[in-house]
Amino acid sequence: MSSPLILVNFKSYREGAGNSAGQIGSAAELVMQESGVTIGVAPQFVELHPFCRHYEIPVYAQHIDAVEGAFTGRIPAFTVRAAGCVGSLINHSERRLTIAEIEACVEAAKFNHLESVVCTNNVGVSAAAAAFSPTYVAVEPPELIGSGISVTKANPDIIRNSVAAVKRISPEVKVLCGAGIQSGECVKTAVDLGADGVLLASSVVKAKDPEEVLRNLVSLL
């Protein structure tokens, strides 16, 4: 079985920019090399190309647009691919899309050889997203995001039931879970519930020592 994915979303946190973004990138690269666990990052857009050039870790965009040409201020899938990224988040709860936009973005990702991580907020939306055959469905109850309360403790059923719903529709679609993920115990519980990894942000990006948190996250795998 391939390694679970630990995907760190830098969001728009100040700690996820400039030198501190580089500190997280270096820590992710070191812990991935030492542990063999896949640690991906989703830095802010201006950091995508530098991260892809500088670190031997999978880099994801936080969003893509299914556009090309005379569009301003958008993030075309082909430019994310050209920057060297392996994939992109789509429909994060902080960047919600319509169902038509989600489908278009998943298709744009496929066309540009990008992994797609479609974010969902409950079991039903996870099942709907699976119908587009993305690479991943990432289920996160919005009320727990940034709360420091782990979804693996507060709502394990959303993980277990999303995995079952997604696999019923598209067995090849992998499932991540997120919201409050902060420890190796959270990651192990998520995997034990059938997830293929986790999507997280604040426990690493806002940490005084991101490397220490990343080591803990992989410690029980």
Ligand SMILES: O=C[C@H](O)COP(=O)(O)O
């Ligand atoms: O993209 C990450 C998720 O929104 C979870 O965020 P969090 O780990 O800060 O709760």
